[in-house]
Amino acid sequence: MMAMVGLAVALFLVFISRIPFGFVLKHLARVSIFIFPLCVLILFTYHQGDEIARFYFLTVTSGGIEHACLIAVRALAAVILIFPLIGTMRFDVAIKALGKLKVPNKLVQMLIFTYRYIFVFIEEVQRMFRALTSRGFTGGMNGRTLRATGRLIGMLLVRTLERAERVYNAMVSRGYEGNLGTLVEFKIGGGDILKAAILIAIAIALNVF
Amino acid sequence: MSERAISITNLSHTYPDGTPGLRGISLDIIRGESVGVIGPNGAGKTTLLLHLNGIFMSKNGNVEILGKEIRKENIKGIRRSVGLVFQDPNDQLFMPTVFDDVAFGPLNMGYSEAEVRQCVARALDWVGMTGYEPRSPHHLGVGEKKRIAIATVLAMTPEILVIDEPTANLDPGSKWSLIELLRGLSITKIIATHDLELVRVLCQRTIVLDKGRVITDGTTKHILVDKPLLCAHELAPPNAT
Numbered sequence: 001m002m003a004m005v006g007l008a009v010a011l012f013l014v015f016i017s018r019i020p021f022g023f024v025l026k027h028l029a030r031v032s033i034f035i036f037p038l039c040v041l042i043l044f045t046y047h048q049g050d051e052i053a054r055f056y057f058l059t060v061t062s063g064g065i066e067h068a069c070l071i072a073v074r075a076l077a078a079v080i081l082i083f084p085l086i087g088t089m090r091f092d093v094a095i096k097a098l099g100k101l102k103v104p105n106k107l108v109q110m111l112i113f114t115y116r117y118i119f120v121f122i123e124e125v126q127r128m129f130r131a132l133t134s135r136g137f138t139g140g141m142n143g144r145t146l147r148a149t150g151r152l153i154g155m156l157l158v159r160t161l162e163r164a165e166r167v168y169n170a171m172v173s174r175g176y177e178g179n180l181g182t183l184v185e186f187k188i189g190g191g192d193i194l195k196a197a198i199l200i201a202i203a204i205a206l207n208v209f
Numbered sequence: 210m211s212e213r214a215i216s217i218t219n220l221s222h223t224y225p226d227g228t229p230g231l232r233g234i235s236l237d238i239i240r241g242e243s244v245g246v247i248g249p250n251g252a253g254k255t256t257l258l259l260h261l262n263g264i265f266m267s268k269n270g271n272v273e274i275l276g277k278e279i280r281k282e283n284i285k286g287i288r289r290s291v292g293l294v295f296q297d298p299n300d301q302l303f304m305p306t307v308f309d310d311v312a313f314g315p316l317n318m319g320y321s322e323a324e325v326r327q328c329v330a331r332a333l334d335w336v337g338m339t340g341y342e343p344r345s346p347h348h349l350g351v352g353e354k355k356r357i358a359i360a361t362v363l364a365m366t367p368e369i370l371v372i373d374e375p376t377a378n379l380d381p382g383s384k385w386s387l388i389e390l391l392r393g394l395s396i397t398k399i400i401a402t403h404d405l406e407l408v409r410v411l412c413q414r415t416i417v418l419d420k421g422r423v424i425t426d427g428t429t430k431h432i433l434v435d436k437p438l439l440c441a442h443e444l445a446p447p448n449a450t
Contacts, residue, residue, distance in 0.1 A: 092305030175317030
């Protein structure tokens with residue numbers, strides 16, 4: 001019951017954040033690929049309560065259904081909660097906020113570089129695939145295709161390593177000594193404190209009851 | 210104060226796989242000079258530039274910047290004095306916004322917040338990119354990225370600007386606009402490039418490097434008309450205009 005309340009709160013936050021539900025659903029569909037198999041596994045392996053159905057050697061119990069639903073709802077609520085966080089501010093601001101919240105600097109650096117270089121990485125992959133396609137490469141599961149794909153992944157790793165080295169050199173050349181400093185201006189007002197207090201109170205209430 | 214901005218004596222470098230990068234380089238660069246370093250691919254141009262900022266520390270030979278030998282103890286000062294702009298701006302621009310990228314060097318140098326903001330504003334103004342602060346470097350054009358990359362080192366007010374292939378991958382319009390920008394910077398410049406038009410316009414002195422050795426070092430005017438020399442080192446003479 002409380003998990004459903006949590007899900008409702010998450011959906012309400014998405015609603016007041018004015019994030020299109022279509023956008024959220026599209027991304028939830030991708031996340032569901034990971035959640036759904038987990039729930040199926042729990043459904044057949046968690047044995048507690050009355051037996052509801054039996055398929056050969058697999059048994060579904062009321063406890064199993066309850067547990068699978070609980071995990072699914074909790075996971076969906078957690079994922080949905082991310083949307084108001086990253087959907088209402090620029091990603092670089094979110095990362096800097098994490099830094100201000102004393103998230104370890106190494107983790108913040110990893111997020112910054114992931115965000116900055118994910119596009120470069122995708123472009124690199126696309127360029128390499130285009131080069132392969134221009135020389136007659138087609139997808140498939142035969143040995144030749146798999147070998148070509150394996151080599152492409154290998155080359156991608158080599159290029160990634162080389163770029164990492166060049167980026168590191170560029171950082172060191174401008175005085176980098178391990179910590180990434182950024183200047184950020186965050187202002188907190190009475191309204192922000194009130195909103196944060198309400199959300200924290202809801203989170204505590206969900207946990208307690 | 211030393212008149213020599215850079216003094217290199219008998220510098221050699223060998224890569225971990227045994228490939229020689231530089232072989233016994235010796236040269237002096239005077240303050241305020243604009244020097245072009247030209248040569249074919251693999252000549253050692255980038256390797257030489259990486260020694261000027263202490264990315265590669267000389268094990269064989271000696272590199273002095275503004276009269277000071279590069280050592281671990283003074284590396285921070287050296288890196289503030291020598292601004293190094295890499296060939297691929299995607300390597301140079303690693304932060305999520307232009308502001309963060311330009312502020313990166315001054316922050317590492319320990320400047321105060323007000324000084325950092327001042328340095329960023331001034332550097333972006335120098336390269337004509339004021340107003341780009343909140344933009345993501347990924348979404349900029351190559352010419353814009355190159356300008357921002359230069360701003361990232363100008364923000365540290367270096368006395369020596371070292372640039373690797375500044376006009377690589379630029380269309381002619383962006384290239385000439387960048388050349389004009391570099392011409393307006395009155396600091397010591399060392400430019401490694403294949404672009405001899407750029408060398409002709411920007412550099413009074415040219416060093417030809419090949420296979421890690423200095424082949425010749427002289428005035429740009431004389432070197433760029435020496436077709437046999439240029440052709441022998443896989444360089445194309447610039448079109449006369």
